[in-house]
Amino acid sequence: MFLWQYLTLILPVTVQICKAQICDEFTDLDLSHAIIGTSLKIRLLLYTRDNGTCGTLVSQSDLSAHPQFNWSRPTTFVIHGYRPTGSPPVWLLKITELLLARADVNVIVVDWNRGATNINYFKVVENMHKAADNLAAIIKRMQEHGASLSSIHMIGVSLGAHISGFVGAKLNGSLGRITALDPAGPQFTGTNPEERLDHTDAQFVDVLHTDMDGLGFREPLGHIDFYANGGADQPGCPKTIFSGGSYFKCDHQRSVLLFLDSVKGACTSKAYPCASYKAFLDGDCLSCDRFGAAGCPVFGYDVTEWRDVLVRTGPTKTFFTTNTDSPFCRTNYRMEVMIWNEDIRFGFITVKLHGNGKEAVATINHKASEFKKYTETTLLAQFDKDIQSVKKVSLKFSTGNVLKAKYKLRVLRIRLRHLERLERPLCRYDILLQQDKEVTFKPIHCEESNF
CATH class of the missing domain: 2.60.60.20 (PLAT/LH2 domain)
Incomplete structure (x- = not known):
């Protein structure tokens, strides 16, 4: 009798521990998948303060079926970009950890690695349009269950920035915020606003440029555009092709690292409105009077403090510089x-x-x-x-x-x-x-x- 009582007490606990250890992970592919090419498949991985380091797969047709998804909480979507080698982005767990440390939100990592992994970049661009259609339909179902579009924040990296824009456009600009981290330039430079991210795609759009002379986009796209170190060459990144793969991706990836630093909140980077990087370095643009008592906006997560004035005054181009490593702020x-x-x-x-x-x-x-x-x-x-x-x-x-x-x-x-x-x-x-x-x-x- 004693043994049976012991088992009835311990078995539920054991089951819960086993459940807690089951985590759904981001799709891990390799170069062979890129060579063959992948068809689009979207997976949504949910992270909350209850499972901050353990993503769980949610149903795209019925998010309400997931016990940890809380409709009363704001929701942040994180959308990666082109994956030429198929490997998961190295920053995924860090961004979910930091976002959850800052606010009690639903963080949904959009895993479209099957579709983003392909040596044929043009095919990936085609797939991203399909991904945007899929996400827009999912968010509409969220809205039907009572979710507020204004409480949705989309963080898009590279191609993910344009996906966020397409989703926002399909929802008539009702999303609360889109943060675009070095939006992709190839296939989007010179296109009309309808064919890329635009400041009308959400109630507030903030954009960071770090590789505008390479993989990123040069022109302003949001209510506020931040040009880190002028928006091109980032300190500490290789200057010659002899450095290997990092020469091509270091500047582009720096956008994520800078944003992570801003979410961490260890220090802040003030950004100054200016017509050009040269004028900024010359000390010609050091006035912040247009922003009132709040002063010049800070780059990154906390820029929403300046949201109203930025939306009211129109698109603003700003500049700031960084250190080589974290903490990046100067x-x-x-x-x-x-x-x-x-x-x-x-x-x-x-x-x-x-x-x-x-x-x-x-x-x-x-x-x-x-x-x-x-x-x-x-x-x-x-x-x-x-x-x-x-x-x-x-x-x-x-x-x-x-x-x-x-x-x-x-x-x-x-x-x-x-x-x-x-x-x-x-x-x-x-x-x-x-x-x-x-x-x-x-x-x-x-x-x-x-x-």
């Missing part, structure tokens, strides 16, 4: 330099901030800056990290020309103003910079009362 200062040399000087400035045992570096070398007597030269100094309390500042002036005579830069005043924090700017007066020699000093608060 800290921006407006740097103003006034000299009293009689002759004009051209050169580059390297700035270091020191404080609390840390050092942050900004090298302003995208072009030779012009320094003219009693004329304020404005520069954008982008530091690799943020120093909360700056104790010392180091400066180095260089010309990049080792053959000419060494110059001196007689600085009448230098002023450093933090662009993300409202605090009194730092100044220093009467400094002599000898070419290629670093000078370190303790800054003081600027004499101006208005900052």
Whole structure:
């Protein structure tokens, strides 16, 4: 009798443990599938806070049959792009983990690897249109069960960005948000809005560009378009074809890594509206007045704070720069330099901030800056990290020309103003910079009362 009672207690627990260990995984294919070609098959893998690391397959015809799908929660769809080798995206588990850490949502990974795996890219583009039809039908069934379209967020990578756009268009732009991570360029560049992602495809569309001169799309597509490091070459990515496959995909894949960093929320990347990347680097676009008290928008997950003003003011093109690795966000200062040399000087400035045992570096070398007597030269100094309390500042002036005579830069005043924090700017007066020699000093608060 005792044994039977013991078994009745332990068996249900054992069954539950076994069930918990059964996870449905993303379709794993290989190069042979790509060579043969795959027909479209869509699988929906659901992740919630109850099963954050264990995806479960849901019925496309009846999502309500799944015990973990909660209609009252917002739903986020994650849609991958072209898979030329058939392998699962390396970032899938990380993005579901981070999204669930930020909000109690239904995360649905759209597995269309059968259809995306094909060496024939044109066939994959054909399949993505079919995938969009399928997803639109699924979301309509969700709506019939009471799901709100405005609570649906679609995150599309590369071709997945355009799939999101097609789905949104079929639903008359009623989806709450589409986040497009480096939308695919080949077969979409130069097409009409109806044939690609467009800002009318959802109530809010935010787009990141990281490989516009390769696999990505160059022109703006959303209510706000972020151009990381100008939207093309990403820091740390290979510059030559001799680096192998990473040369082709590193810039493109960086879009996902940047977005993951923003979901993690370790730091933020402010983005500045500007006509061009050059003008941004020149320090010509550092005003955020158009966004009111909120200031310039941040890239990524939390850009929804600026949603209303961006929808109201129309499509906005913005720029920001990143570090080579995570944390990718950098800290921006407006740097103003006034000299009293009689002759004009051209050169580059390297700035270091020191404080609390840390050092942050900004090298302003995208072009030779012009320094003219009693004329304020404005520069954008982008530091690799943020120093909360700056104790010392180091400066180095260089010309990049080792053959000419060494110059001196007689600085009448230098002023450093933090662009993300409202605090009194730092100044220093009467400094002599000898070419290629670093000078370190303790800054003081600027004499101006208005900052």
